[in-house]
Structures are given as C-alpha cells and as structure tokens.
C-alpha cells in the first residue's frame with residue numbers, strides 16, 4: 353500500500369509526501385520549512401515521522417526550505433553529488449550525517465520503500481524523477497521535464513499512480529508576456545511538459561496498469577487547473593481512453609491535495 357499527497361505543487365514551490373504503512377518520505381522541499389510543517393499538520397502527519405527527503409534537482413522551487421527542514425527535524429536528505437554541488441547554500445545548513453548520496457538509475461531503500469530514479473531532460477545539473485515501490489505497488493513522480501523519451505516512458509510503466517507535470521497550455525504561452533528566450537526555454541527539449549503531452553503520456557500508460565494520476569507543477573501564468581484537466585482529458589479521449597478508466601485530479605499550488613491510495 354502506498355499513499356500520496358501533494359503538499360505544494362507548481363512553479364512557485366513543490367513538496368510531495370509518499371507514505372507506506374510504516375514510512376513517510378518527502379520529495380523536494382521547495383517552500384519554506386514553516387509552510388511544509390503547516391501542511392503536514394493539516395494532513396495529520398507528524399514531521400518527526402519523516403524518514404527522508406529526496407531531491408529531484410536544485411532549482412529553488414524544489415529546495416527553498418530543504419536545509420532548514422533537515423536541520424530543525426534531523427531528517428536525512430538524498431541527492432546526487434552533482435545536485436549537492438549545485439545547492440551549496442542548503443548543504444551548509446545540513447549536518448554531515450544527514451547528507452546522503454545516490455546515483456541516478458541505482459536503486460536504494462528507505463525502510464520499506466524501494467527508490468528508483470530516472471534521468472529527466474531539464475536545465476538543471478542532474479535532475480531526476482522517482483519511482484517508489486512497496487510490496488510490488490509502484491508509483492512515480494515526473495515533473496520538470498522538457499519531453500518524454502522511451503527511457504522515461506519505460507521507467508514510468510507499471511505505475512499504478514503517477515504525478516505528472518502539466519506545466520503550460522501552448523496557446524496561452526504563445527500569447528503570454530514572457531520574453532522570447534524564456535518561452536523558448538519552457539518549450540525546449542529541457543524545459544517543461546505541456547498539458548497535451550501529459551495527457552498523451554497518461555493515455556499510453558493506462559495499458560501498463562495506471563489507475564490514477566495527478567497533474568502537477570502548473571505554471572502560474574501559462575496554465576490553470578481546469579484547463580490542465582480538460583486538455584489532458586481531451587488527449588485521453590483522443591487515444592480512446594474513457595475518463596472512467598483513470599482517476600485524474602490536479603494538484604493545488606498552495607494547499608495539500610487529497611490523499612491518493614494505491615495497493
């Protein structure tokens with residue numbers, strides 16, 4: 353059994369909770385320590401029960417509260433060595449015994465969870481997504497990625513639940529006030545994922561057992577929840593997947609989502 357809750361999600365800050373019967377971990381800590389502990393309190397999880405924080409990459413919207421949270425509550429932090437090298441300010445706050453390393457694609461364990469990581473195409477030093485397995489139940493988290501290639505698709509396959517980025521709606525981005533260079537960055541191979549690619553990816557994953565999904569990391573300027581949801585549904589239906597086949601929701605920017613449970 354695994355449970356998932358998005359505490360915060362979006363270009364303004366990200367932190368996600370994954371829970372098994374005995375273990376709680378966070379993925380990213382991209383808002384203040386106070387906001388994270390407030391959200392945990394809100395969903396009745398004791399911050400002292402968090403066994404680890406996994407870091408996807410060093411962008412501020414993923415690490416803003418990391419150092420303080422680890423220091424204050426003595427929580428081990430797992431990141432790749434290149435990611436550690438690119439978040440020195442946070443690293444300095446974290447005690448040596450809580451600095452943990454992993455290599456992308458090499459599995460490791462945190463209590464009863466098996467952690468698998470996969471490389472994501474994004475403009476960061478060594479960014480990755482995660483699959484988390486408990487008793488053969490697999491869930492995956494993939495945000496901050498410019499495109500989906502076969503390798504990523506294979507990593508996501510077999511997940512019963514996925515949190516997938518739906519960052520922008522192309523038509524809104526096209527007419528937004530963003531400078532040309534920033535638009536190119538978002539649209540690029542190493543930028544972010546659109547609502548439509550997210551929907552198409554989910555449609556392809558249904559065959560491998562996907563039951564539920566939450567769209568996340570929405571842009572504040574170039575997207576909104578209803579549109580992300582409808583664009584993804586439209587793609588699902590384009591690929592012949594009825595909305596009854598998948599429990600699809602959208603993560604909130606500023607408050608916890610509902611718990612999603614898979615077993």
Ligand SMILES: [Zn+2]
Pocket residue numbers: 409411474476496
């Ligand atoms: Zn990023």
Ligand SMILES: [Zn+2]
Pocket residue numbers: 362363366411413414496569
């Ligand atoms: Zn991000």
